[in-house]
Amino acid sequence: MVGLEVLELLGSALYQDHGRGHVTSGVPVSGAFDRQAHVAALALVGGPVEGATLEVTGTLRMAVPVPLTCAVTGNAQVRVDGVEMPSWTVLGVRAGSQLTVRGAPRAYLAAPGGFPVAPVLGSRSTCLLGPVGPAPVRTGDTIRVAQPSWCPQRHGDLALPSGDAGPLRVVPGPHLGMAALTARVVDCSRIGVRLRVPRRRRVEVTASMASLGVVPGTIQALPAGDWVVLGPDAGTMGGYPVVGVVASADLDRVGQLQPGQAVRLAPIGADGVPGPRAARLLRLGALG
Amino acid sequence: MAGPGSRGPGMTPAPVVQDFGDRSLLVEPAACAAGFPTGWVLAARDALVAAFPDCWVVPGLASVVLTAPDPAARPTAAAVRGVLQGLEHAASRAPGRIHEFAVRYDGPDLAHAARLAGLLPDELVRRHLAATWTVAAVGFSPGFGYLTSDDPVFGQVPRRADPRRRVPAGSVALAGGMCAVYPSATPGGWQLIGTSDVSLFDPDAVSPALLAAGDAVRFVMA
Numbered sequence: 001m002v003g004l005e006v007l008e009l010l011g012s013a014l015y016q017d018h019g020r021g022h023v024t025s026g027v028p029v030s031g032a033f034d035r036q037a038h039v040a041a042l043a044l045v046g047g048p049v050e051g052a053t054l055e056v057t058g059t060l061r062m063a064v065p066v067p068l069t070c071a072v073t074g075n076a077q078v079r080v081d082g083v084e085m086p087s088w089t090v091l092g093v094r095a096g097s098q099l100t101v102r103g104a105p106r107a108y109l110a111a112p113g114g115f116p117v118a119p120v121l122g123s124r125s126t127c128l129l130g131p132v133g134p135a136p137v138r139t140g141d142t143i144r145v146a147q148p149s150w151c152p153q154r155h156g157d158l159a160l161p162s163g164d165a166g167p168l169r170v171v172p173g174p175h176l177g178m179a180a181l182t183a184r185v186v187d188c189s190r191i192g193v194r195l196r197v198p199r200r201r202r203v204e205v206t207a208s209m210a211s212l213g214v215v216p217g218t219i220q221a222l223p224a225g226d227w228v229v230l231g232p233d234a235g236t237m238g239g240y241p242v243v244g245v246v247a248s249a250d251l252d253r254v255g256q257l258q259p260g261q262a263v264r265l266a267p268i269g270a271d272g273v274p275g276p277r278a279a280r281l282l283r284l285g286a287l288g
Numbered sequence: 289m290a291g292p293g294s295r296g297p298g299m300t301p302a303p304v305v306q307d308f309g310d311r312s313l314l315v316e317p318a319a320c321a322a323g324f325p326t327g328w329v330l331a332a333r334d335a336l337v338a339a340f341p342d343c344w345v346v347p348g349l350a351s352v353v354l355t356a357p358d359p360a361a362r363p364t365a366a367a368v369r370g371v372l373q374g375l376e377h378a379a380s381r382a383p384g385r386i387h388e389f390a391v392r393y394d395g396p397d398l399a400h401a402a403r404l405a406g407l408l409p410d411e412l413v414r415r416h417l418a419a420t421w422t423v424a425a426v427g428f429s430p431g432f433g434y435l436t437s438d439d440p441v442f443g444q445v446p447r448r449a450d451p452r453r454r455v456p457a458g459s460v461a462l463a464g465g466m467c468a469v470y471p472s473a474t475p476g477g478w479q480l481i482g483t484s485d486v487s488l489f490d491p492d493a494v495s496p497a498l499l500a501a502g503d504a505v506r507f508v509m510a
Contacts, residue, residue, distance in 0.1 A: 021344070022430075022496060022497075023344050023346055023355075023427075024344065024345070024346060024426060024497075024500070024501070025426060025430060025431060025489075025495070025496050025497035025500075026426045026427040026428065026429060026430045026431055026432050026489075026497060027430045027491075027496065027497075028430075120491050120492070121491055121496055127430075129429055129430070129474075130429065130430045130472060130489070130491070132430060132491050133491075171307055171308075171309045171310055173306060173307060173308075174306040174307065174308055174314045210324065210348060210349035210350035210351070211348055211349050211425065211427065211428070211434065212314065212348030212349070212350070212351045212353060213312075213346030213347070213348050213351075213352070213353030213355075213425075213427065214353070215308070215309060215311065215312050215353070215355055217309055218308075218309070235427055235428045235429060236346060236426075236427040236428075237346070237348060237425060237427025237428050237434075242308070244309075245308055245309025245310070245312070246309070247309070247310055248309070248310055248311055248358065248359055
C-alpha cells in the first residue's frame, strides 16, 4: 500500500475517528476534538463516516508519491509545493508534490477510504492517556492511504457551523453555579483547556470531593482558581467540583480554542438546548 | 412529591438527580452515612444499565453518572428516580469476580502512611491484607480501580500534599480510605505502600480492564 512520507512534523499529528465506547473500563472516549470538521473532511473525500482523519496541531509536511485526492478542514492552512490551497474542499495533489498541512490549533486531513491504521477497542483514535490506539505520527513515518486517487462522488451539501464567535453555552452545576463571564485560555491539550477566570468570578474550592464520572465538556474548578474544560482524552473520572458542562452543540468549538484567546461563557438551561448556530453549506465532492 | 432527604414511614428517600450538561445526569443517594455508599452506587448502576441500555452508566465513589448518546435521548430525572425508587441505602449485591493480587510491601510511603494511620508498618500491612476490598469505580486512567473497604483505619491516610509526576505501573497505593494499583505510569498523589505485578489493562483483550465496578479484591503477600 502506498503512503505519504512524513518529512517534517512540528507539533502533533494523531489519528482520530468517532472515538471509543469503553468508559466503564476507564478508557477516555477520545476521537476528533472538533467532530464537525472531522466529519466534513471525511464527507468531502467520500467517507467512510467511521474512518480516521489526521488531527494536525502545528505543521505536518509530507511527500506525496502518487496522485492523491484529499481534503483538509478545521482551522487549517494547506500548501502544495509551497503554493497556498483552499481548505474545506477536495484537493487533487499531483505525484511528486509536497503537501503541508498546518493546524492552528486543529486541522483535519482526510483521504478516500480513511487512513487504514489498526483499530484498538473499536476505534482508530489515539488516546494520549494510557496510551491506547495507534502511535502518534512521527517524522520519517509512512502514512498509509487506502485509495489515494479515488474520485469522490457528489453526495449533496453539508451544513457547517458559521464559525460565529458567540459565547460557549454552558449548563451550570451540579456542584457550583456560574454566571456569564469572559475567561482567557492559558493552556490547551486534548486532555483539557485551562481557563483563567476573572478573580471576582472564581469559586472557592476547599474540601476534596468523592471522584465522579465526567464527560468531555465538563468544567472543573481547580483549587488554584483556574477552570479546566475537559477534552476527549481526559480521564473518565474526576475529583474536582464541577461548575458546569459545555453544551454538546458547542463542544467542537472548545477544540479550536488557542492560548491567549478570550472566551465568553454563558449559562443556559439543560432543556431545549439549541443546535449549532447559523450554518453555511459545503459542496461535497466538488473538486477545488 | 417527596423532596431529597425527606423520609416517609418505611420509605427510602428518593435519590437526588441533577443535570450534568445536556447529555448526562448526576445521580446521588439522598443522604450519605460515613464512608462511601459503594453498595448503593453499585445497585443503582445495575438498575440504570438494565433500564437504559443505550446509555453509559459510570459509577463514582458516591454517585452515578448516566450519559445518553445525544441530548434528545437523555432520560428524564423523573424516569431515573422511578427506576431507583425503593433502592435500599445499604443495598447489598453479590460481588462480581473475586481477584487475588500478590503484593510486595516495599513502597516509599509505607512508613509515613502507617504513621498517619497510627499504626506500625507491619500492622498497616496486616490490616491491608485482612481487608476485603470492593471495586467501587473504574476510571482516572484506563483500568484504574478505586477500591474501598470496611476498615475505617484507611480513612486516616490522606493524599500526599505534593503529588508525584510519575507513579510507576504496579504501584499499590492508599488515599482517603481507598486503595488502588496503578495500571500504567501516570502522575499521582496517593501514598505508595507496595508493588504488584498484576496486569490491569490490556487494550487487545475483549474486556480491556481486569477490574469492573462490583468486583472484590484480596491482597496476599508476594
